[in-house]
Amino acid sequence: MKKITVHDSWQDAYTYTCSKGIGRSFDPDFTPELTPKEMLALGIFGGIYMNDKPKEFPPSWFTRAKLSEHSTPSLNYFGVSASLPHREWLRRGWIHPADPRGWFQWYCRYYLGRRMPKEDQRQIKRWRAMKRHVAQVQKNCKKGDLSCRKKQRQALLHWAYDSRTL
16 A cells, blocks of 8 residues: 655655555546646646646656646637636535645546545446437537547547547
């Protein structure tokens, strides 16, 4: 087991344990199509998400990451904004205190091997709910037409669904 202590602009002295191998032993109901490193390189959240390159994550995740000091939708793979502001995430109760940056932070830590059974199930349920957007893109767009439903496709990238293949 590996213990990680976080000291960054969002958390100070938060400690968690990784009980699983990196990228391994996922819940069978959770089958993301993209790794955190791939997501960052594709451009998610307008480049602002994790632009401080938290030291708890492998430096390799940030070598090709598209990052910015301010939300820059043009950095997103589909060039559009597809997310709500953090204050809205808080208002809707989507943020768990252990992961103040939200779902993607949870996924990064889950990918590293942290397990929090109750929170994992909540986040996996949220991830699975995004499947409806996959179905909408498939129903309304010709396969490979990346100009169709760009905002929805970008949102899917934020949730580790590879919408480029739809």
